[in-house]
Amino acid sequence: MEVTEANLQLLAGYLQQTLSADPNVRRPAEKLLESTELQQNYAVLLLNLIDKAEMDMTIRIAGAIAFKNYVKRNWAAHEDSNEPDRIHESDRNTIKTLIVTLMLHSPIALQKQLSDTVSIIGKHDFPKKWPQLIVEMVNKFASGDFNVINGVLQTAHSLFKRYRYEFKSQELWEEIKFVLDRMSKPLTDLLQATMELTKVHEQNAEALKVIYGSLVLVNKVFYSLNVQDLPEFFEDNMNIWMGAFIQQLAADVPLLTSNDDEDAGVLEHLRSQVCENICLYARKYDEEFKPYMEQFVTAVWELLVKTSLHTKYDALVSNALQFLSGVAERKHNQSIFENPEILARICDKVVIPNLDIRPSDEELFEDSPDEYIKRDIEGSDIDTRRRAACDLVKTLSVNFEQKIFGIFGQYLEILLSKYKENPAANWRSKDTAIYLVTSWAARGGTQKHGITQTSELVPLPQFCAQQIIPELERPNVNELPVLKAAAIKYVMVFRTLLGPQIVNQCLPQLIRHLPAESIVVHSYAACALEKILTMRDAASNVMFGPQILSQHSNELVSGLFSTLSLSGSNENEYVMKAIMRSFHTLQGAAMPYMGVALPRLTEILTQVAKNPSRPNFNHYLFETLAISIKIVCQTDASAVSSFEEALFPVFQGILQQDIVEFVPYVFQLLSVLLEVRETSGSPIPEPYWALFPCLLSPALWDRSGNVTPLIRLLSAFIKRGSAQIQATGKLNGILGIFQKMIASKANDHEGFYLLQTLIFHYPTPEMQTSMRQIFGLLFQRLSVAKTPKYLSGIIVFFSYYIVKFGGSALVQLIDDIQPGMFGMVLERVLITDLNKVTKAIERKAVSVGITKLLTECPEMCSPHYNQFWPRLLHALIDVFERPAEKLAPFEGAATDTGNVFSLEDEGEGGGYQVAFAQLSHAQPTRQDYVAEVTDTRQFLATSLSKFSQSRPGELATLLGSLQPDYKQMVQKYCDQAGVGIV
Numbered sequence: 001m002e003v004t005e006a007n008l009q010l011l012a013g014y015l016q017q018t019l020s021a022d023p024n025v026r027r028p029a030e031k032l033l034e035s036t037e038l039q040q041n042y043a044v045l046l047l048n049l050i051d052k053a054e055m056d057m058t059i060r061i062a063g064a065i066a067f068k069n070y071v072k073r074n075w076a077a078h079e080d081s082n083e084p085d086r087i088h089e090s091d092r093n094t095i096k097t098l099i100v101t102l103m104l105h106s107p108i109a110l111q112k113q114l115s116d117t118v119s120i121i122g123k124h125d126f127p128k129k130w131p132q133l134i135v136e137m138v139n140k141f142a143s144g145d146f147n148v149i150n151g152v153l154q155t156a157h158s159l160f161k162r163y164r165y166e167f168k169s170q171e172l173w174e175e176i177k178f179v180l181d182r183m184s185k186p187l188t189d190l191l192q193a194t195m196e197l198t199k200v201h202e203q204n205a206e207a208l209k210v211i212y213g214s215l216v217l218v219n220k221v222f223y224s225l226n227v228q229d230l231p232e233f234f235e236d237n238m239n240i241w242m243g244a245f246i247q248q249l250a251a252d253v254p255l256l257t258s259n260d261d262e263d264a265g266v267l268e269h270l271r272s273q274v275c276e277n278i279c280l281y282a283r284k285y286d287e288e289f290k291p292y293m294e295q296f297v298t299a300v301w302e303l304l305v306k307t308s309l310h311t312k313y314d315a316l317v318s319n320a321l322q323f324l325s326g327v328a329e330r331k332h333n334q335s336i337f338e339n340p341e342i343l344a345r346i347c348d349k350v351v352i353p354n355l356d357i358r359p360s361d362e363e364l365f366e367d368s369p370d371e372y373i374k375r376d377i378e379g380s381d382i383d384t385r386r387r388a389a390c391d392l393v394k395t396l397s398v399n400f401e402q403k404i405f406g407i408f409g410q411y412l413e414i415l416l417s418k419y420k421e422n423p424a425a426n427w428r429s430k431d432t433a434i435y436l437v438t439s440w441a442a443r444g445g446t447q448k449h450g451i452t453q454t455s456e457l458v459p460l461p462q463f464c465a466q467q468i469i470p471e472l473e474r475p476n477v478n479e480l481p482v483l484k485a486a487a488i489k490y491v492m493v494f495r496t497l498l499g500p501q502i503v504n505q506c507l508p509q510l511i512r513h514l515p516a517e518s519i520v521v522h523s524y525a526a527c528a529l530e531k532i533l534t535m536r537d538a539a540s541n542v543m544f545g546p547q548i549l550s551q552h553s554n555e556l557v558s559g560l561f562s563t564l565s566l567s568g569s570n571e572n573e574y575v576m577k578a579i580m581r582s583f584h585t586l587q588g589a590a591m592p593y594m595g596v597a598l599p600r601l602t603e604i605l606t607q608v609a610k611n612p613s614r615p616n617f618n619h620y621l622f623e624t625l626a627i628s629i630k631i632v633c634q635t636d637a638s639a640v641s642s643f644e645e646a647l648f649p650v651f652q653g654i655l656q657q658d659i660v661e662f663v664p665y666v667f668q669l670l671s672v673l674l675e676v677r678e679t680s681g682s683p684i685p686e687p688y689w690a691l692f693p694c695l696l697s698p699a700l701w702d703r704s705g706n707v708t709p710l711i712r713l714l715s716a717f718i719k720r721g722s723a724q725i726q727a728t729g730k731l732n733g734i735l736g737i738f739q740k741m742i743a744s745k746a747n748d749h750e751g752f753y754l755l756q757t758l759i760f761h762y763p764t765p766e767m768q769t770s771m772r773q774i775f776g777l778l779f780q781r782l783s784v785a786k787t788p789k790y791l792s793g794i795i796v797f798f799s800y801y802i803v804k805f806g807g808s809a810l811v812q813l814i815d816d817i818q819p820g821m822f823g824m825v826l827e828r829v830l831i832t833d834l835n836k837v838t839k840a841i842e843r844k845a846v847s848v849g850i851t852k853l854l855t856e857c858p859e860m861c862s863p864h865y866n867q868f869w870p871r872l873l874h875a876l877i878d879v880f881e882r883p884a885e886k887l888a889p890f891e892g893a894a895t896d897t898g899n900v901f902s903l904e905d906e907g908e909g910g911g912y913q914v915a916f917a918q919l920s921h922a923q924p925t926r927q928d929y930v931a932e933v934t935d936t937r938q939f940l941a942t943s944l945s946k947f948s949q950s951r952p953g954e955l956a957t958l959l960g961s962l963q964p965d966y967k968q969m970v971q972k973y974c975d976q977a978g979v980g981i982v
Contacts, residue, residue: 064113119158153217160224275319321388369519390439472509481518514559573616637680667709799849807857847936941977
């Protein structure tokens with residue numbers, strides 16, 4: 001692809017089409033660009049378009065986003081497989097040569113996208129493959145142009161912020177040291193120079209805005225470089241940095257004061273980041289930070305007292321409160337807070353005001369319920385005032401429990417009395433009281449179980465009975481919705497500690513709130529119900545099983561489906577998850593509702609397929625369909641035809657329109673339907689066979705999200721329809737997929753799974769004609785890219801091959817490829833790496849296979865290989881004596897129904913791509929091909945006994961080479977099995 005004006009205009013046209021709201025225009029353009037992106041110079045053409053000043057800015061931004069996503073998809077793709085690099089080497093070098101300069105002279109809208117792209121490339125190439133990047137960036141500090149400097153700082157922030165969450169490793173330390181050696185002093189010099197410029201330009205509002213913006217970015221980079229450990233340079237220059245931080249907290253710049261009460265200005269961002277930086281030092285480097293501690297506590301306290309409740313200060317107040325929490329949680333700092341008057345002032349001036357619900361929160365509750373919910377119960381409120389105030393309360397309650405109990409007890413009484421005087425006017429007081437009790441009592445918990453540890457001084461069940469249940473029992477479910485939501489949340493978070501009796505009392509009240517007009521209220525009710533249905537007692541039994549739930553099932557199921565009809569909740573993920581959990585809990589008791597539920601679910605699927613936008617909702621929708629199929633078909637396997645009749649038209653539409661978000665789900669549900677037919681013994685209907693050739697299309701396999709469900713679906717076809725596959729000559733296509741899988745480090749386990757299915761279910765004569773070529777591919781991959789996972793996979797496959805065809809067949813096939821090669825396999829793979837197999841069902845297969853190789857394969861006793869016999873038995877006994885890992889239901893499967901999506905910025909409008917979303921209720925049972933063996937040690941003992949009876953002299957010689965402790969193990973196995981060896 002040449003970089004020409006014609007090609008630039010052509011590319012611009014396609015990018016324009018990708019912005020269309022019409023999927024018939026948008027999707028073809030997206031597909032064409034996707035098919036073009038692997039051509040040489042495609043990336044260079046995009047960069048030229050982005051740099052073209054006369055091009056429409058909308059198209060340039062679309063090009064920048066397309067370029068970022070191109071890099072995200074392809075830059076590291078070749079590292080996980082033996083496939084060719086998807087980006088030409090010359091394009092890689094050109095990109096790295098051009099992108100920093102292009103980013104720095106681009107408009108802000110483009111600069112952000114290009115900066116993110118630099119950080120994506122840097123994650124893989126920096127510093128080893130791109131060492132000049134840091135030099136190029138630092139040199140720009142001397143330019144004096146703050147637009148350029150800020151571009152460099154933004155890129156440095158994007159590049160280094162991953163240090164905040166990456167696990168410690170030698171490679172990470174080396175990279176950070178590389179950066180520190182080149183960045184620490186220039187960054188410190190830039191800080192000092194910029195602080196001086198704040199005085200020089202103190203009367204120039206525009207200049208101050210840029211300068212203070214630079215300080216924000218300097219502070220962000222400082223945080224990233226200090227987060228893993230305290231660097232020596234910054235420790236030596238702590239006076240400079242801490243002095244600057246104090247000045248920044250105290251800075252009063254009237255020219256930067258904004259009348260906007262909503263959006264934070266540059267000064268708020270700066271102070272917020274300073275608080276984040278000193279919070280890091282207070283928590284991680286408190287000894288070095290100790291000399292500055294009281295100075296900063298005073299400065300932050302003064303800042304909090306004079307900061308208003310406007311929304312623009314939220315992040316600043318949150319980080320300031322977190323700093324105070326970080327100081328208070330250290331025992332040697334507790335003297336600062338021990339004075340009861342100081343504690344009372346903190347509660348009065350800081351905690352209570354920031355726990356109160358504000359008008360902006362109420363607006364969010366009404367106008368943006370999704371955002372309110374995410375902040376309040378999904379944990380995205382980490383930077384909100386309420387969360388930070390709660391955290392401070394928890395810290396103070398732990399360290400000063402008795403004092404805090406007295407102070408907050410008084411406040412609680414005042415708040416509840418105020419509410420009691422006039423509930424309609426003073427409901428906010430009770431809302432604050434509920435939040436106060438929640439943060440005051442909580443000591444620890446999990447997302448799964450809610451709060452599980454609390455203060456013994458706070459009587460949670462009593463508070464629930466006296467203050468929460470009365471709110472839920474009010475006849476009008478639409479009255480005081482914010483307070484209703486707070487009451488429901490209380491039940492939700494303390495469910496584990498309230499006791500079954502109180503929770504059971506709350507169940508009908510929660511169900512009663514499902515029709516509430518407020519999206520937040522009915523979402524909280526659905527969420528609480530779903531979490532309650534997961535509760536288990538001390539014996540791990542479900543606490544609210546079908547016996548209890550069936551009493552409420554009619555109101556529950558009808559209420560949940562009715563909620564999906566309410567305005568704003570037609571794609572409510574909490575409601576759909578509650579439907580899924582209800583069906584899962586009710587099991588057979590859900591059958592009476594299926595006649596109404598399934599048409600409704602199909603209707604919903606048809607609707608959301610037109611524009612997938614809620615990944616969690618869609619996931620739980622498919623989960624609900626999967627559990628519905630299983631419930632109905634367990635009762636009546638012939639009902640699978642009814643599901644196929646209802647779902648096939650929708651599935652065909654999804655596959656024909658290539659709705660990529662849903663395709664992996666469709667393949668999983670098709671597998672479930674086919675597996676139901678497999679257990680019932682019914683043949684595969686014609687509509688499945690019409691789909692089968694499409695499954696072999698290479699384009700489908702290029703999407704990572706399709707791989708696991710496609711392998712499973714292919715396996716289902718092979719198990720039930722191998723004769724038809726053979727008749728249509730599709731084996732070569734399937735083996736081509738195996739070849740693609742086995743070449744990939746990410747997907748080689750899928751290749752082995754497919755191969756195991758073939759050898760056990762496909763006609764043997766035709767498989768044997770391809771076996772030498774298959775083994776050649778396996779050994780080729782073994783020689784060029786050996787990984788622990790691959791070694792485990794190939795050992796398990798060899799074991800299955802022995803189980804199916806016998807040890808002699810394996811030896812002869814490998815030696816036919818190269819004489820004596822089986823000896824190398826024994827020495828370099830089986831003996832040395834048998835311990836790489838850790839999953840229980842695979843260890844069982846290996847145990848049976850290796851036992852058969854030792855006792856039923858004459859070649860193992862031949863002069864060529866008998867030297868390996870005792871060593872292989874040693875390796876097998878080591879497998880027996882090492883604990884096995886629990887086996888997941890399916891290789892690579894997610895075992896919960898939580899968030900299992902890869903959320904990607906695939907365009908300005910957002911959207912999402914499913915990397916692989918395993919449906920928990922559609923997971924297959926891994927087939928045990930050696931089910932007849934129940935005790936592998938006993939199997940070894942009886943096999944050795946039979947061997948000794950048929951060839952006693954040989955076995956005695958072989959066993960004579962065993963180490964004494966291994967001989968004792970063999971004898972123990974024989975004694976336990978009640979067999980002897982001649």
